[in-house]
Amino acid sequence: MFRAIADPTRRKILDELTERDDQTLFEICSRLTMRHQITSSRQAISQHLELLEAAGLVVSRREGRYKFHSINPAPLEQIVERWLNHRTKESS
Amino acid sequence: MFRAIADPTRRKILDELTERDDQTLFEICSRLTMRHQITSSRQAISQHLELLEAAGLVVSRREGRYKFHSINPAPLEQIVERWLNHRTKESS
DNA sequence: TTGATAGGCAAGCTGCTGCTTGCATATACT
DNA sequence: AGTATATGCAAGCAGCAGCTTGCCTATCAA
Numbered sequence: 001m002f003r004a005i006a007d008p009t010r011r012k013i014l015d016e017l018t019e020r021d022d023q024t025l026f027e028i029c030s031r032l033t034m035r036h037q038i039t040s041s042r043q044a045i046s047q048h049l050e051l052l053e054a055a056g057l058v059v060s061r062r063e064g065r066y067k068f069h070s071i072n073p074a075p076l077e078q079i080v081e082r083w084l085n086h087r088t089k090e091s092s
Numbered sequence: 093m094f095r096a097i098a099d100p101t102r103r104k105i106l107d108e109l110t111e112r113d114d115q116t117l118f119e120i121c122s123r124l125t126m127r128h129q130i131t132s133s134r135q136a137i138s139q140h141l142e143l144l145e146a147a148g149l150v151v152s153r154r155e156g157r158y159k160f161h162s163i164n165p166a167p168l169e170q171i172v173e174r175w176l177n178h179r180t181k182e183s184s
Numbered sequence: 185t186t187g188a189t190a191g192g193c194a195a196g197c198t199g200c201t202g203c204t205t206g207c208a209t210a211t212a213c214t
Numbered sequence: 215a216g217t218a219t220a221t222g223c224a225a226g227c228a229g230c231a232g233c234t235t236g237c238c239t240a241t242c243a244a
Contacts, residue, residue: 005171006098007202018175025221044203046221065211065220073175079097080172083110083165099232117191136233138191157190157241185244192239201230209222214215 001075004055010048012036014057017071024066025049093167096147102140104128106149109163116158117141 005011009032016031017023023031029045032038040048049069052058056075061068097103101124108123109115115123121137124130132140141161144150148167153160 002098002100002103003201006095009202011094014175026219040202041204042221043205043223047202050222067221071175076171076176079168080176083106083163084168084172095231101232118189132232133234134191135193135235139232142192159191187242187244189242190240193237195235197232197234199231199233202228204227205225207223210220212219213217 001055001057001078004052004057005076007048009038009040009044010052012038013045013048013052014071017058017069018073021070022061022068024068028069093147093149093170096144096149097168099140101130101132101136102144104130105137105140105144106163109150109161110165113162114153114160116160120161 005014012032013028016028016036025042025046028049029042032040032045049058049060053060053069057072058069059072061070097106104124105120108120108127117134117138120141121134124132124137141150141152145152145161149164150161151164152162
């Protein structure tokens with residue numbers, strides 16, 4: 001999970017999914033190319049998505065030949081709990 | 093900064109500094125060895141601390157031949173701002 | 185001044201990460 | 215059935231990250 005957000009391309013993917021949910025691999029690819037000048041191949045992005053999904057940061061939903069991806073920022077709360085919530089302790 | 097927390101040893105260092113501030117390199121080394129079974133050399137930990145300091149997550153204070161390290165979790169707020177604060181917007 | 189302690193610098197090695205390439209599978213359309 | 219589209223699998227490769235090793239500097243104590 002920490003490794004997942006260590007890569008700049010993967011962070012851009014999370015940004016993209018934050019802005020717009022339910023995107024397919026090809027949508028993400030084209031939007032990354034258009035708006036972030038990322039020239040990676042489809043397979044590269046696919047592998048990034050696999051890793052993000054394994055980290056629990058992305059959830060996917062299959063629909064026919066399409067696979068829609070959405071962001072799940074919940075695992076990131078670990079960071080808050082671990083290092084940021086030591087003075088302002090609230091309900092988790 | 094994201095790369096800084098991608099390494100498990102560096103995360104342990106942050107944990108250690110969260111628990112107890114103002115530690116020297118040797119203190120951190122011995123505590124990592126004792127309590128977390130980390131067998132890395134002094135130089136390895138030194139390099140980790142350099143990276144953490146470059147990321148702004150650790151601040152240091154020189155005192156004679158000692159160098160005291162403390163945690164600064166502020167940069168981690170970026171993560172909250174970027175992906176977690178999109179529904180509950182509060183003053184930071 | 186000499187020795188011991190705390191830390192810094194730099195080169196070299198190894199394993200892993202991210203990427204590409206090539207092929208395979210599955211679904212939809214006609 | 216045949217073709218196009220959307221995605222998956224796996225091998226191979228280049229670059230870098232983390233570690234070690236060896237030596238150097240600086241401060242303190244005797």
